[in-house]
Amino acid sequence: MPSGAVPGDARHSSGTSSGDSPVESRGERKERTRRAILDATLTLCHESSLVALSLRQVTKEVGIVPTAFYRHFDSIEDLGLALVEESFASLREMLRDVRRSGPTYENIIDSSVQVLGEHVHSQHDHFAFIARERVAGPPAVRSAIRHQIELVERELAADLARLTDPTYWTTEDLRVLSNMIVTSMVGTAEAILSSRPEAEEAIVEQARTQLRMLLVGALRWRSTGLG
């Protein structure tokens, strides 16, 4: 039973209903199928990885014939790269939300973790996709993700530079810290993904504790040693 069945449904809705009948253009229909392929892929590779997913599984889920796949993507790998793009767009949006909340030492943790929690919920599949394919995807997908994570880390390091004392924090220190924060975020997404829903609040609370510990370390940090 294909879940996304796209090609023929709800065509020609003219006549019967009021004026807002869609009558999709060719471009709109194509975009809708493309979306359905992306969504079906995110759903299907939940249980394993992109490398274990076949083109035929995807098209069966979408409700199109296997050969129609090539109207949208060259290969599963190409499709994977599109999903990397999309997933990081949503991650970046999250970071923008954190930044917009105007973080200070007093509220940075609670506001960050709250935003993270909300986004992990609403962008659940994107987070899970990144967490998984980062280590298990096809080579090109893995390296695209590694590159994107590096960009996010650099962005985050620039944010952190504004909150820390440059006397004690080297650029390298900031990169290490943002690496840990990103790793912790991805780990939280992973944990939420692989647990039952009722455990989510505990995991979010644990993420809060993790960030607190990191930030306490950050407050007391001196690059030169343990002091």
Next chain:
Amino acid sequence: MPSGAVPGDARHSSGTSSGDSPVESRGERKERTRRAILDATLTLCHESSLVALSLRQVTKEVGIVPTAFYRHFDSIEDLGLALVEESFASLREMLRDVRRSGPTYENIIDSSVQVLGEHVHSQHDHFAFIARERVAGPPAVRSAIRHQIELVERELAADLARLTDPTYWTTEDLRVLSNMIVTSMVGTAEAILSSRPEAEEAIVEQARTQLRMLLVGALRWRSTGLG
């Protein structure tokens, strides 16, 4: 060109050389093939994941016929569970080495990171296997790894309990901290794996910094808040 070619090589070495000719027993030969299957699998799933690996690829690499696989394992998943067992045996051994070095606040980081570095080198494939299959393996393998990581975290938390002030550290705090340390360790293994060899020293140095930050946080930590 099969790398592990096992079945027929170097048979009947009696006569020519001195007294230490092996003349393997049936059990020894079987164990040698089993080892070759495990090693070939670790090698082959380097480039992707267990879920993308076929039984035929493995047996071709080992140099046996596909059906001979069943003399050793029921399925790729069963083989995966054996590798989980083995990988965690080597992780546990590492933790034993850290513990044996009698850590104190003064040397805990350098001695831990040194031991980690050595083990990541010598047990490179096991670390990589855990890091990858933890998120991308077949369901049974994933849950076996999650269970083993929980055990390691609990072990580590017990170690940390001896080094921290129980007034400020709850059991839950210790679990969170050891979770972060384990995550950081796995992340370091991952980073070493996916980078070129010349970058390794920088990654190890980064791991040292990460642990220092975590430990600084730990020293100053109070469960009740940022203080």
Next chain:
DNA sequence: TGTACATCAGTGAACGCGCGTTCACTGATGTAC
């Protein structure tokens, strides 16, 4: 508005291939006497 032609998302048959698994087998190793 009407007609003739171009575009192109999706179709369906066909291909050769590697897959997991079955089965009856071979022949060296191991064991009982």
Next chain:
DNA sequence: TGTACATCAGTGAACGCGCGTTCACTGATGTAC
């Protein structure tokens, strides 16, 4: 030590199946006049 039988790791043919990809196609949508 010698013989007869049991064990069992590895063999090789065969199977049905899902795979990615090719190709010529269909017919609704879009465009030029």
